[in-house]
Amino acid sequence: MAGVATMPVAASSTRFLLLSLLLLSSPAVAVVRARVTALIVFGDSTVDAGNNNAVPTAVRSNFPPYGRDFPGGRATGRFCNGRVATDFYSEAFGLRPFVPAYLDPAYGMRDFAVGVCFASAGSGLDAATAGVFSVIPLSKQVDYFRDYKARLAEHLGAAEARAVVADAVFAISIGTNDFIENYFALTTARFLEFTVGDYTDFLIGLARSFLVELYGLGARKIGFTGLGAMGCLPIERGRRVMLCIEEYNAAARSFNAKLRAMVDELTGSLPGAQFRVAEVYDFFTGILQNPSSYGFVKVARGCCGTGLYEMGYTCSEWDALTCADANRYVFWDAVHPTERANKIIAEYLMNTTFSHFL
Numbered sequence: 001m002a003g004v005a006t007m008p009v010a011a012s013s014t015r016f017l018l019l020s021l022l023l024l025s026s027p028a029v030a031v032v033r034a035r036v037t038a039l040i041v042f043g044d045s046t047v048d049a050g051n052n053n054a055v056p057t058a059v060r061s062n063f064p065p066y067g068r069d070f071p072g073g074r075a076t077g078r079f080c081n082g083r084v085a086t087d088f089y090s091e092a093f094g095l096r097p098f099v100p101a102y103l104d105p106a107y108g109m110r111d112f113a114v115g116v117c118f119a120s121a122g123s124g125l126d127a128a129t130a131g132v133f134s135v136i137p138l139s140k141q142v143d144y145f146r147d148y149k150a151r152l153a154e155h156l157g158a159a160e161a162r163a164v165v166a167d168a169v170f171a172i173s174i175g176t177n178d179f180i181e182n183y184f185a186l187t188t189a190r191f192l193e194f195t196v197g198d199y200t201d202f203l204i205g206l207a208r209s210f211l212v213e214l215y216g217l218g219a220r221k222i223g224f225t226g227l228g229a230m231g232c233l234p235i236e237r238g239r240r241v242m243l244c245i246e247e248y249n250a251a252a253r254s255f256n257a258k259l260r261a262m263v264d265e266l267t268g269s270l271p272g273a274q275f276r277v278a279e280v281y282d283f284f285t286g287i288l289q290n291p292s293s294y295g296f297v298k299v300a301r302g303c304c305g306t307g308l309y310e311m312g313y314t315c316s317e318w319d320a321l322t323c324a325d326a327n328r329y330v331f332w333d334a335v336h337p338t339e340r341a342n343k344i345i346a347e348y349l350m351n352t353t354f355s356h357f358l
């Protein structure tokens, strides 16, 4: 009798356990068995996990309201209310639910051995872009990666460290700032030196050298995220009676086409290279054009402040205006997506691109 009586309890607690596991393991991004050893991130504010906290720059976000939906409500320096796309990839690969910043003193090689972020908000492919706000240029991000490799070899032994790097997925998200913070913003002389087409070719050349350099350092699985519709960022719309700036979107599409051609060429010529472009442009534009089918209400304004120009410190200054429910917004601040948008985008890019690295 006792056995019979406990059966339903046991069954329902098993069900409860399964349900909790499903919830814990993030419903939107299916968990897959890891043959990926680590997630290694380079780029800009779309994926910076807090490296800029260690850099004397105004481009930072380690204060409220940033991070209010991150575990513990911590403002880590991610430009988001919660996690960014690379955190979701890491989780989907069966690794940690977030990727720590290399310059964050709270983490060490035990953590970095399965995931590390070298990205710096405000950075670009062009070193001049990183110069605008004195952030970490891509070349310095690669120097940090060299340093990381040496420390990884000390931590795991040389052979094991090499294997970790060879089976790691490299996620790169960079290029938007070269246009919106540099070329189109007229903050450097690039707009005088280049037509937009020539500048795009210049950036693709830099991206190519960067990929070849990573390959030389042992990287094999690289996902390079293309540019989104940067003319539809609230900060750009705010300057043109809320319409997207088509000139910027056209530059993004052209960059993406050239990036694809370059990445395909490299993949075909470097033995063992699995380089892929994560095509985000059309998917993201689809969300902006049809927000309700993804459960969003607001697409033209960010959640924080007025939603039209604030990011970083100004977001904090106007915190009283921050929206109550970021899940209804595609954008968290005037430039960066909300955690919920990041999660949907990450799931799409996992399905279409990053899952191929398994």
Ligand SMILES: *[C@@H]1O[C@H](CO)[C@@H](O)[C@H](O)[C@H]1NC(C)=O
Pocket: 030, 344, 347, 348, 351
């Ligand atoms: C990703 O793939 C899963 C499983 O096939 C599917 O349920 C989900 O809708 C896809 N998500 C996106 C955003 O493509």
